[in-house]
Amino acid sequence: MADPDEFDAFYKDARDRLLAQTYLLTGDLPAARSAVREAFVVGWHHWAKVNARGEPETEVRPRAWANASRRATTRPWHREKDLDPEVARTLEVLADLDWAPRRMLVACEVARLPLAEASREVGVTVEDGAQHLAVGRAELAAHLGLTTPEEVEAALSAVTAPLVDVRWPRPSILRRAGRRRRRVHTVGGVALACVALVVSGAVVHDADGTATSLARSVDRDAPAEEPALGPVPELAESFTTAQLLPSSEVELLSPDSAWTSTTSDNTGGDGLVLPCQQARYADAEGLAGFVSAHRATTPAGTSLRAFQASELSRDPEAATATLQTWASWFGGCDETRAQLLGTYDVTGVGDAALAFTVRVGGPPQSVVTAAIARTGDITTVVVSDAASTESDAREPIVDLLASAVDRVCETEAGGACSGSPALEPRLPVPTGDAPTLLEPVDLPPVPGIDLPWSGTRAATPEQNPAATVCDRAGFTDGFTDPTTRTFVIPDAGLPATFGLAQTSGRLSDQQVADGFVGTIADRLATCVEQDLVTSADVIGSGEYESGRMIVWDLEVRVDEDDTVRVLMGVARAGNLVTQVGFVPAGDADLDDDTFVALVQRARERLLIADPAG
Structure with missing residues (x-):
């Protein structure tokens, strides 16, 4: 099992060194810090292997350098108004170096790597590495007026000295990110x-x-x-x-x-x-x-x-x-x-x-x-x-x-x-200008129809379009601010009978609202006896602390020989009630589970409008 204490100690010991190196390579402090952070995240992801090799810094450093080179912007120090002019000049000279001499210079002068190891990390032969290092030293000395190796070292140290004040995330944050990375990787x-x-x-x-x-x-x-x-x-x-x-x-x-x-x-x-x-x-x-x-x-x-x-x-x-x-x-x-x-x-x-x-x-x-x-x-x-x-x-x-x-x-x-x-x-977030009504985003797709739903503006109902011949529910007497809207799918070639309707309103108190729902249920129960429908099956119901919901699948008699299928549901939340009705057309239909879920969403919209419900 990976030892977090060992990783934490390594992170605290090596992060400033790697930040100095990546900053000298890029001159972009945010990119350098981010690059080092990500390299440690990946290091923890593979910590068992990284630590087993004995030199974890040699595993993390190349990734930090590669990350920094991908993310750095062009000469960002030009935007740093308070940057010491000598530091800015050093960064400018480093930026003008070719990539290989710059990396060899940082590897040998700052990371203190032996020539052979530095060449291997840069990806060149030892002979080419020595040549690149000599070019880097000479260019830096010539442009900054330096005459000794000690002065070259001091110039590079001056660039990285202020980095000791950089804030770092806690090791636990990096380990957590590494664990997430491992989960995501799988x-x-x-x-x-x-x-x-x-x-x-x-x-x-x-x-x-x-x-x-x-x-x-x-x-x-x-x-x-x-x-x-x-x-x-x-x-x-x-x-x-x-x-x-x-x-x-x-x-x-x-x-x-x-x-x-x-x-x-x-x-x-x-x-x-x-x-x-x-x-x-x-x-x-x-x-x-x-x-x-x-x-x-x-x-x-x-x-x-x-x-x-x-x-x-x-x-x-x-x-x-x-x-x-x-x-x-x-x-x-x-x-x-x-x-x-x-x-x-x-x-x-x-x-x-x-x-x-x-x-x-x-x-x-x-x-x-x-x-x-x-x-x-x-x-x-x-x-x-x-x-x-x-x-x-x-x-x-x-x-x-x-x-x-x-x-x-x-x-x-x-x-x-x-x-x-x-x-x-949780409940959906409020949308639209009619908080107690469904929105197009609530409506499910209709099988075989590739066109979107379109709803009318919310309006005060003169009659309730969601009611059936059985319940004859009106949202007038005793209701405060009732609203209704209908939804259709234009240009789909469907008959005029197809569509979905909803009406919502507020009654004086919860007891009156529950009585309204109970009256609809009672009327549906006696509807078959009156021969107005051939069937009225309850396909969904629910009891809640703040209300209830009942959903029916009806076969409504049109004449002596024909019936029409109608799905209808009613729900209460507090003293708010809503009724939803849907008339399909052939294969343009909703299955029972889908419609029950839609009535449940209609009830959620009531709860959004009145969370106390």
């Missing part, structure tokens, strides 16, 4: 990838050479132009793409797939990159925002997509509003034929977190799994979009969300980090 074929939102106009190419970009990640109509985020205060300067999830973590979700990735500040195109996203930024007055997108095709030909969005707000209150906006986008997803499958509280991640599953579009259908968290002033979103509706990406996505939070929680703008993530089902 979940082969889970269709998701976390896309970080980052570089305006960034373009990548698929395996066949076709150019792709964030602007075409999601096909939809472009909204009205929105302003980019305003001037960036000092706090935002440390909020960079290096704090997004690395592509290496995303790619482990399907390691045998060919991935392409893009990052951007999301200022190009229409800004709608993630599924269900409804505006360029959730916080239009935020300080900074980034996105990333990852695409893959598995060897079996299945399409995978994943995304990450991260936004920096001005304070925790604005970040809370940002989280709520993202939640409303997923909870009220406006993608074609989207259906909200589940909403969850996420505990143990950041200051607050939620998760959603949404079935989208088709054919073929896909399942979007999204998780959102706030830590301090930062809101981050992780999303998977899996073409396979059989996969369950909730736990992997929440684990990735925890990793995303841990990358930023200890920054100045951060807040709570992650503990042990857990999912708990």
Whole structure:
């Protein structure tokens, strides 16, 4: 079993050395710190092997260097106003060196590696390594006016001296991330990838050479132009793409797939990159925002997509509003034929977190799994979009969300980090302007119909369109603010009788509301005797502390020879009641379980409108 004490001691001993080396290689402190952090996460992932070889630093160092070289931006020290001019000059000279001389210089002068070992890590022969080292020393000395080896060493030490004040995450955080990485690594074929939102106009190419970009990640109509985020205060300067999830973590979700990735500040195109996203930024007055997108095709030909969005707000209150906006986008997803499958509280991640599953579009259908968290002033979103509706990406996505939070929680703008993530089902978030009524996102797909549901505006009912000939339920006498709406599927060639209707209202108290439900049940029970229906079967029911629900499958007599199938349900939450009716047309039908679940969702909408119910 891996010994955490040994790893913790190694981490505390080696992290500053590796940070100095990666900073000298790149001049990009955020990228260097992130690179070292990730290298230790991977080190703990493989700690049994790494530690068994006796020199764990020789295992972690190459990964840290490689990570830093991938993430570094071009000459970032130019933006550091308080940087010592001599330090900036040294970084400039190092940046002008070719890659091999720079690495040999850092390996021998800073990491104190013997020439043979340094050459092996750089990937050159000993003879070439010696040549590269001599070039590096000579170039540095010539441009900085140095004359002795001691002066070269002092110049490099001056660059790294201030790094002793860098804050590091606790070892336990890295070990937890390593454990999550191990779990994710074993979940082969889970269709998701976390896309970080980052570089305006960034373009990548698929395996066949076709150019792709964030602007075409999601096909939809472009909204009205929105302003980019305003001037960036000092706090935002440390909020960079290096704090997004690395592509290496995303790619482990399907390691045998060919991935392409893009990052951007999301200022190009229409800004709608993630599924269900409804505006360029959730916080239009935020300080900074980034996105990333990852695409893959598995060897079996299945399409995978994943995304990450991260936004920096001005304070925790604005970040809370940002989280709520993202939640409303997923909870009220406006993608074609989207259906909200589940909403969850996420505990143990950041200051607050939620998760959603949404079935989208088709054919073929896909399942979007999204998780959102706030830590301090930062809101981050992780999303998977899996073409396979059989996969369950909730736990992997929440684990990735925890990793995303841990990358930023200890920054100045951060807040709570992650503990042990857990999912708990909860009520849907409020959406729409009629809180007691269903929304299109609540409605299931109808078999054989590839078009979306469309609902009328909520209105005061002159009569109740959800009532049947049996119950004749009216939402007039004694009701306060009753509302109704109907849903149809336009252009589907269905008869005018097809559709779904709902009416909701509030009565004076719970006892009166329960009596209303009881009256409908009594009328349905005697309806067969009156020969108004040929059958009235209860297909679902439930008793709750705050109310109840009953659902029927009816065969309603039209004339002496014909009947029409009608599904109807009634539910109460507190003193609120709702009735839902559905008339199918041939194969355009809903099975019993699907309709019962829909009536349950209608009751949840009542609870959202009146949580005390």
